[in-house]
Amino acid sequence: MVRIPVTLGQKKCDILIGRDAWQQLDKYAERYDRVVVITDRNVGRLYGGRIAFPKIVTEPGETSKSWASAEKVIQEMLALGLTRSSAVIALGGGVVGDLAGFCAAIYMRGIPYIQVPTTLLAQIDSAIGGKTAIDLPAGKNLVGAFHQPEVVLINPEVLQTLSRADLVSGLGEVVKYAVMAAPELLDILRAGGEMIFTAPHESLSQIIVRCCTIKAEIVSADEWDQGLRKQLNAGHTIGHALETATSFRAFTHGEAVLFGLAAEARLSYRLGLLDRQQLAEIEGACQLIGLPVVPSDLSLAEVKQALLRDKKNRADRISFMLPRAMGQLEEVLLSIDEVERHLEAVLYPGKV
Numbered sequence: 001m002v003r004i005p006v007t008l009g010q011k012k013c014d015i016l017i018g019r020d021a022w023q024q025l026d027k028y029a030e031r032y033d034r035v036v037v038i039t040d041r042n043v044g045r046l047y048g049g050r051i052a053f054p055k056i057v058t059e060p061g062e063t064s065k066s067w068a069s070a071e072k073v074i075q076e077m078l079a080l081g082l083t084r085s086s087a088v089i090a091l092g093g094g095v096v097g098d099l100a101g102f103c104a105a106i107y108m109r110g111i112p113y114i115q116v117p118t119t120l121l122a123q124i125d126s127a128i129g130g131k132t133a134i135d136l137p138a139g140k141n142l143v144g145a146f147h148q149p150e151v152v153l154i155n156p157e158v159l160q161t162l163s164r165a166d167l168v169s170g171l172g173e174v175v176k177y178a179v180m181a182a183p184e185l186l187d188i189l190r191a192g193g194e195m196i197f198t199a200p201h202e203s204l205s206q207i208i209v210r211c212c213t214i215k216a217e218i219v220s221a222d223e224w225d226q227g228l229r230k231q232l233n234a235g236h237t238i239g240h241a242l243e244t245a246t247s248f249r250a251f252t253h254g255e256a257v258l259f260g261l262a263a264e265a266r267l268s269y270r271l272g273l274l275d276r277q278q279l280a281e282i283e284g285a286c287q288l289i290g291l292p293v294v295p296s297d298l299s300l301a302e303v304k305q306a307l308l309r310d311k312k313n314r315a316d317r318i319s320f321m322l323p324r325a326m327g328q329l330e331e332v333l334l335s336i337d338e339v340e341r342h343l344e345a346v347l348y349p350g351k352v
């Protein structure tokens with residue numbers, strides 16, 4: 001089993017990776033008076049039986065990251081008798097992790113939780129670092145809290161039951177790590193070929209360890225997203241805007257990030273911050289997974305509205321982590337007028 005520490009001031013949160021990682025659950029659970037699993041219907045059916053604690057089961061999908069679901073979960077936590085000495089286990093993908101973590105953060109002013117991520121996206125990104133949130137109709141993750149898990153238990157074997165779409169979603173975040181800091185991840189992806197989809201637990205283990213190591217170092221250095229951690233937002237400004245403008249129905253999160261990475265590279269090129277060769281390299285990295293098609297009825301006005309409500313904005317300026325080269329990002333703040341001048345061209349490069 002691989003152990004990667006995330007060091008957070010007084011607190012340390014380990015990431016444990018290996019086929020026997022879940023066996024550590026009982027040891028952690030002993031610390032609490034009650035433990036409840038929060039999962040969704042699909043994950044509960046597949047893996048709920050392996051974890052013998054009472055369950056709170058939510059509906060699968062991004063729509064569960066809402067006030068209504070959070071309230072329902074919290075009512076069930078009360079009904080199950082959770083106290084301030086209790087803990088929650090988040091068993092599932094990014095949606096379950098964000099929702100369960102958020103409920104743990106606000107229940108009785110905060111109780112501990114354990115992340116047991118079951119998707120590639122959650123195993124390499126969302127389960128690590130303590131960002132918890134729900135969405136508002138106005139935008140993604142607009143309500144949330146930083147609340148660090150006690151431990152993150154990653155069993156890559158469970159990736160075997162993921163759909164191709166879910167794997168592609170996680171691979172979008174892998175490409176983000178490659179563009180941000182680790183271009184060698186692209187060689188591992190190329191070498192994996194179709195095996196990534198037929199035997200993901202075998203071909204992605206090395207990638208999971210590498211991405212978790214990068215994320216652990218970044219979160220340890222900048223838990224509160226004030227500096228270095230912003231790098232992890234590469235591709236996310238346009239990605240989140242596309243998700244919001246399409247009511248979370250047209251793209252998975254990773255697909256939106258993948259498209260966002262390519263679009264933000266084009267923006268960087270148009271602003272004179274990235275040369276043509278580096279642009280081609282980043283677009284090529286995104287195409288390795290296959291870029292999603294932006295719906296033809298996408299409303300640019302709605303993308304603009306979503307950009308204006310992005311939680312990373314400062315005053316009236318929109319924050320982008322733009323690539324200056326492969327492995328080198330810089331925060332650039334742009335007014336909406338500046339963004340508007342380039343928006344159509346970066347979203348539809350063949351058309352404009």
Ligand code: GLY
Pocket residue numbers: 125126128129131225229232233
């Ligand atoms: N997913 C971005 C972050 O954790 O900062």
